[in-house]
Amino acid sequence: MTDTVDDVDLPYNEEEASKQEKIAALQERLEVLEAQNDEMRDKLLDANAENNKYQQKLERLTHENKKLKQSPLFVATIQELTDEGVIIKQHGNNQEALTEVTDEMREEIEPDMRVAVNNSLSIVKTLSNETDVRARVMEVTESPEVSYADIGGLEEQMQEVRETVEMPLEKPEMFTEVGIDPPSGVLLHGPPGTGKTMLAKAVANETDATFIKMAGSELVHKFIGEGAKLVRDLFQVAREHEPAVIFIDEIDAIAAKRTESKTSGDAEVQRTMMQLLSEMDGFEERGDIRIIAATNRFDMLDRAILRPGRFDRLIEVPKPDVEGREIIFKIHTRDMNVSDDVDFADLAEIADEASGADVKAICTEAGMFAIRDDRRTIEKRDFEEAWEKIQAESSENEDEISKTFA
Secondary structure: OOOOOOOOOOOOOHHHHHHHHHHHHHHHHHHHHHHHHHHHHHHHHHHHHHHHHHHHHHHHHHHHHHHHHOOOOEEEEEEEEOOOOEEEEEOOOOOEEEEOOOHHHHHHOOOOOEEEEOOOOOEEEEOOOOOOHHHHOOEEOOOOOOOHHHOOOOHHHHHHHHHHHHHHHHOHHHHHHHOOOOOOEEEEEOOOOOOHHHHHHHHHHHOOOEEEEEEHHHHOOOOOOHHHHHHHHHHHHHHHOOOEEEEEEOHHHOOEOOOOOOOHHHHHHHHHHHHHHHHHHOOOOOOOEEEEEEEOOHHHEOHHHHOOOOOOEEEEOOOOOHHHHHHHHHHHOOOOOEOOOOOHHHHHHHOOOOOHHHHHHHHHHHHHHHHHOOOOOEOHHHHHHHHHHHHHHHHHHHHHHHHHHO
């Protein structure tokens, strides 16, 4: 029987085995080196990224250091353009100077423009017009969630406001054809809580014009001329965004009757009022700007601000009558789970002398009574108890005020 190849013992080759072991060792060493190489490559990338970050920081610090070493620029106003040069007035010291400019710069500048000048009073660049940031932030960018449908019992007042504010903006041709100037402003006056501010919010919601709101107290400032400057900037912002509507709430804060008082505070308030009068009906055209103002103290206002040309319509916003209160009750209970036994006509009769704000408070308090009793439905007795509570709180407040000023 012959042997197969597998059965034959091959002679052991020590040299060949040694080569195989060396190759295996070299391959293992190669794998280790490749792993180390990958690790070093990752570290190099991280180091490059870190180096770039520090390089950017170095460039920024170098730039800031360079700016700090530069001479500061001063703000000045162009007074006049002459053949000899440009006359400027530097802010702060009010010193005038004559400086030369290039032909290119001369084409960019004009009188009353603000510019930046260096130590030698050479014009470096032009600056934008200065307006107080407080005037810019008074612009209403989001419309209030109040429409004319949310106001009850003021149909006549609502119609007059729309005729004064909306119609001149939406249909100016009608006034041109008739041959009259549209009313320039409307003053809403009446007791607190009757809906004066809500009317203004509805105008802001319904009109496409730029709406700018402010309170009269925001124009009262400590330093001389600051309130008047804010009034100028307010109307400047309105001119830049025509058509515009300016709403001044609590206007009595700056438009009270002028007195003989010599205090600096009263004098500053009067300066602010005179600037407002000038903007409302001065030499400069007001443009396509309508004004709405509101006050609880009509008796305190200066006669100068009430004359036609400034406020062409003086609209009284009284407390609602019985029908108005019923409508307001229905408006504020639209989203409330009210029991079937609630009769809004009866509630309107019970809540005699209630303002629109009082009616809203009654609805809120009635809901709180139902929650307190762990009920999901608001009943008639909740509204009655709410009205009693509001009356009691109002009496307590009046007594406290009487004691304070007694």
